[in-house]
Amino acid sequence: MSDHEYTPNSKFGKWFNDRLPLLTLSNHLSDYPTPKNLNYWWTFGGILTFCLIAQIITGIILAMHYVAQADLAFESVEHIMRDVNYGWLIRYFHANGSSMFFLAVYIHIFRSLYYGSHKSPREVIWIIGMIIYFLMMMTAFMGYVLPWGQMSFWAATVITNLFSAVPFIGEGITNWLWGGFAVDSPTLTRFYALHYLFPFLILGLVILHIWALHIPGNNNPIGIDIKSPSKDTVPFHPYIVVKDLFALLIFLIIFAFFVFYSPNLLGHPDNYIEANPMVTPNHIVPEWYLLPFYAILRSIPDKLFGVIAMFASIFVLVILPWLDTSKVRSAIFRPLYKQFYWFLVADVLILGYVGAMPAEGLYLLVARVATAYYFIHFLIILPVLGQKEKTLEVPLSLTDPVLGGSTNDSLMSEQKKN
């Protein structure tokens, strides 16, 4: 973006920068022109970066004390909680950190959906983001298995068993995943290895995500292209940095309430019972952030098609830039899309709710309707809406938002908020 030539001031800086242009990079990052009308929904990128780094740091410390062996895992977690200096703090930070991470990522994703950040020319940013999201879910799932409580064990059993739905080779795949004929120590050990590896893959993808972002630059609430250079942007540092920091601090206050005052609220009590293959819990439920997908999985009566539907629900997100055919990005100028957007939000919340409930009776019916609506939204409503919807007039630049005197009150107030 900042295409102007950068030359370091010091002689050494120049010498070094000619050999490895790190200073050029840092100059680019701090000067990066950012739309000045970004609202607080845009601060979650920075918050997510913080979450990832915090999870990696706390995770590495936990790894120094944790033992990934079925007979010792539960005990080693109790050792961390009781005997390791501030072990309780590190573990509660890490465990609640995953929930906060997902909270932030859901806000981040739904912000994209609202303002059309997934649309051209930002499809690659979006797809990388979806891969990150998918890896996050895998990482979180495997991390949940590590304390080797009842929910750990049975969640691992349920999820790995899904692969047995694959025709012909299903059983072979599950046995291969388990490293045996049931979830046991080998499964735990490999989950641990992968749980350690994946965050670094995510980190690499985050770098690509940001790199891809810096090619077209940020989307913004109005959703229009910003010509560069322009008076519609501010340099990333200090304007956006300080704003992100402010948002992060608010986020941390909420985070701290969980860590210090309700550290187990988001967990399941059964996970403080050591894993026991002979006793099945009454209801096996994943962590809250996976519940919508769990609901989709269980809403299909056939196991194989349930698994397909679950993966398809993520895949439709990957191809979303081509399903959402509207030329207008921001929902501000798409009155109908705005309504459907909120229906989708409600639909996903409903899916999450029924995912936590037993799959029977009315719950199952609601789950089926909500699953159907989820796919209808992406596969039918969005493509049709893009063609048919009458969008509002889009301004030409951020500084003069409305052109041609078609003053729209709701539009004006939207912009004021931003």
Added chain:
Amino acid sequence: MKNILKSILIVLIFSLNSNYSNGSESSHKLLSPSWSFKGFFGKFDRASLQRGYQVYTEVCAACHSMKYLSYRNLVETGGPEFSVEQGKIIASQFEVTDGPNNDGEMFTRPARLSDKFVGPYANEQAATAANGGAYPPDMSVLVKAREGGADYIYSILMGYEDAPEGVSLDDGVYYNKYMSGNKIKMAQPLMDGAVTYMDGTQATEMQMAEDVATFLTWAAEPHLEARHKMGFRAIVYLIIITILVYFSMKKLWSRIETKV
């Protein structure tokens, strides 16, 4: 328009259904005494913890182990805070197997502060066999392993009743208002005067239930006091720095005509 109606319908079904499920909840609402360890500044009642340990060791420990605790925990800050001397005496009342010694023999010796709590049974199978097929769960993290936590423990202890008419109980099965399914294999453990408190407190059923639930909460969460203390400081610090950053941000952004 059809889709809008459909969504409204979904929400309607959803809200009706959630009401329905709340109404049909079969289990009783848990008893909830006012615990001293709840809230921002929640701390354990030291005397209650010490009494709770007495109830645990004289009543519960006959069947329930507590394998993740060590005797030293009893003298550490934030816990019952017995004196080191008291702790040593408590530990020495238990026998542990140690060794091998220089002759290659295992031997028993009185427990030390560094030893883990000695359990009542050699293993889980022995515990299950001795209790009519129901394994008395380890109590180290029991409070965190049950929905309702300390309230649940307290309620179970206070929930023994004569079975209502029409409920038949097998031998060795008891009726408990708060147990899921109302059937429990543990006989009522606490009767008035089951222990004689050293501090002279009247050992009523309610008093003992409260004390032992407090003790078990500490056992499951030995750093609770440190956590509350640090949490308060952390949040105050965060609020102050948030305010500072807010004003810095306002100042910086005042150069730009856009509101932040």
